[in-house]
Amino acid sequence: MTQLTPLFPRQQVPALSVKTLGGGNWEISDAKPENFTMVVVYRGLHCPICGMYLKDLDRKLADFKERGVDVIALSSDDEARATQARDDWKIENLTLGYGLTLEKAREWGLYISAGRGKTSVGIEEPKLFVEPGLFVVRPNGELYFASVQSMPFARPDFAAVLKALDFVIANDYPGRGEIVDHLAQAAE
Structure with a gap:
């Protein structure tokens, strides 16, 4: 199994391409x-929390x-x-993408879970599926913000994200958490 590696703000995100409902492909590199x-990565049909x-x-x-924020959920x-x-x-109204591969999910630092049968809403979980994530990416392909979770609970609240975006845009606030090697950085 591939090691889970986080993405870092101010670095380029990996390529991402998914098919969308209604036809066509969506690619992060085409986003303008x-x-x-x-x-926004969601667990899938089996997850009632995802629906809400x-x-x-x-x-x-x-x-x-x-x-000025384009949105896709996949x-x-x-x-x-x-x-x-x-x-x-x-x-x-939301564009929904499907078919995110588990390999691509790992590249984006997402957790993967094993299905455990039917959920509380009576829908069978897939054998393997991705856990939630939310990624905010600059137009140049740099990661600005990420929230990756190992459980379906306590996701970022969209009202709070909107409020944060107002501040970020008004103040040209930089992406934070950008330090990859803190030991080397501290030695400088």
């Missing part, structure tokens, strides 16, 4: 937002667009499961 691209989380994001999508689900998630959760 005014300020940021926000990539993405529905909240769907309601706030215009607020992100007003701030999972390792196949097209059929992603379509069912969109329909069951009544996602109306």
Whole structure:
């Protein structure tokens, strides 16, 4: 199994390409937002928390667009499961990507879990699937902010993210957590 390696702010994010519901491919390298691209990784159809989380994001999508932030949500689900998630959760505006490979998830520093049968909503978990992550990426492909989780609980609140973006954009606040080798940095 590949070692989990974090991404660091102010460094380029790995390539990312997924198919989207409604047709076409989405690639991070093609993103041309005014300020940021926000990539929200969700666990999949089997996760009722994901449904509530993405529905909240769907309601706030215009607020992100007003701030010059393009948004995509994606999972390792196949097209059929992603379509069912969109329909069951009544996602109306949010671009949903599907087919995130586990290898690509690892490149982005995401955790992977093993399925444990049916969830509380009676949907079978996939054999393996990704855990949640939220990534805010500058137009030049540099990571600005990341939140990676090993559990479905306590994800970043989108209202708080919007408030933070207002401050960040107004103050040209730099990405933090950029130090890769703290021992070498401290020796300088």
